[in-house]
Amino acid sequence: MRRWVALCAAVGLVAGCGGEAAPSPVATSSSTAAPAPTASAPAAGPLSTASYQSELTRIDQVLAGPGRALTRVRTAEGLSEAVSTLAESLNTIAIRLSALTVTSRLTGVHALLQERIGVAATRLTSSAEKTEEDARCGGTAYTSQKVQRQLRADLSTALVQLQRIKLTFGRTLPDPGSAPEQVRPDNGEVLVRRDLEGMGRLKITNGTTKDVAISIVSDGKPPGTPQVMLYLRATQSATVNRIGGAYRLYFKSGTDWDADHRKFRSDCSFKKFDQTFGKNQAWQIDLQPRPGGNAATTEVEAY
Incomplete structure (x- = not known):
């Protein structure tokens, strides 16, 4: 359990914060992805441009199934499995490419393609667990599209070089389109304000490296129905006035804010x-x- 710092000072007619003495002088109060296909033996070399294109076309078909699986998953677990299967397919392709011998004209782009496929496979392998976590934050479809865009970005330099010499590769890769515009609220922006008002005041300092959304929730109410929700950027502070009644504080942190649903799509915690x-x-x-902080916190379910 981690402890944070909470300081209380009376306002209005209240002469103190009430309650027991603080324990510290700091404060006063699914779909399952298909298995990776097995590539057939590569053609003998050195390969001409036409023969190399034939190899690239066959390799594209190795990616077709795992690529489609990535777009059809419906659960966080299914997405993690699809990412792992796609990484295995890329590793299979890398082995196949390393066995090819090409003409001198193709040597540079061939080496670049192997390198970028290796980068993509490594990234997918290392991110499978995080992908599953992010899918629970931002949704499976959105997170899958992020994976697809990252895959294309990892391969982009090789694809461009292949196109320059009239070769094509990656036609079976899923295309999720452009990423949505990133929206980051201003520091201190009030995202929710309901009618209940009182004399309470809260100053919050976000001493972390992530943005947070603070929910001021009337005692006894669920966290999804705050009387006030406030956005704090990393390392910034803000003050909320006119808080009504006793309340609890919830906060969620992360990256890639979803303004429509008022949640973080990646790296989220609650x-x-x-x-x-x-x-x-x-x-x-x-x-x-x-x-020595006197304000203990607990992990809660996503809200």
Whole structure:
């Protein structure tokens, strides 16, 4: 359990924060992907341009099944499996390419293609677990499209060089289109404000390296129905006034903000402060774990 810093000072007519003494002087209160196809033995070399194109066309077919599987998954687990299968297919292709001998005209682009396929395979292999986590944040379809765009980006320099000498490769790769525009709210932007108002005040300092969305939730209410939701950029501060009644604090962090659904699509985490914050009080919260901090937090389900 990690501890953060919460400071309380009375406002209005309240003479103190109430409750027991703080324990620290810091504060006062699915679809399953198909298995990787097996490539047939490469042709003898050195290969001419026409023969090399034939090899590239056959290799493209090795990618066709895993590529389609990547676009059809419906669960986070299925997406992770599809990513792993695609990585295995790329490794199979890399082995096949390494066995080819080409003419001197093709040597440079052939080496570049092997390199970029290796980069793509390594990235997919290392990101399979994170992909599954991100799919639970931003959704399976959105995360799959990110994987598809990254794959094309990893291979792009080789594809361009092949095109310059009238060779084609990657026709079976899925094309998710352009990435949606990234929207990052301003620091301190109020994302939700419901009618309930009072004399409470909360100053929040985001001492972390990630943006966060703070939810001020009336005590007893679920985190998805905050009276106030506030966006804080990394290392920035903001203050919320006119908070009504006793409340709990939830905060989610991550990257790639989804303005429509008010959530992060990648690297997300969800926490709540264990304590309840009293009504008509002023609090200061520092979202950075510190030794001796008196504000314990707990991981919670996504909201």
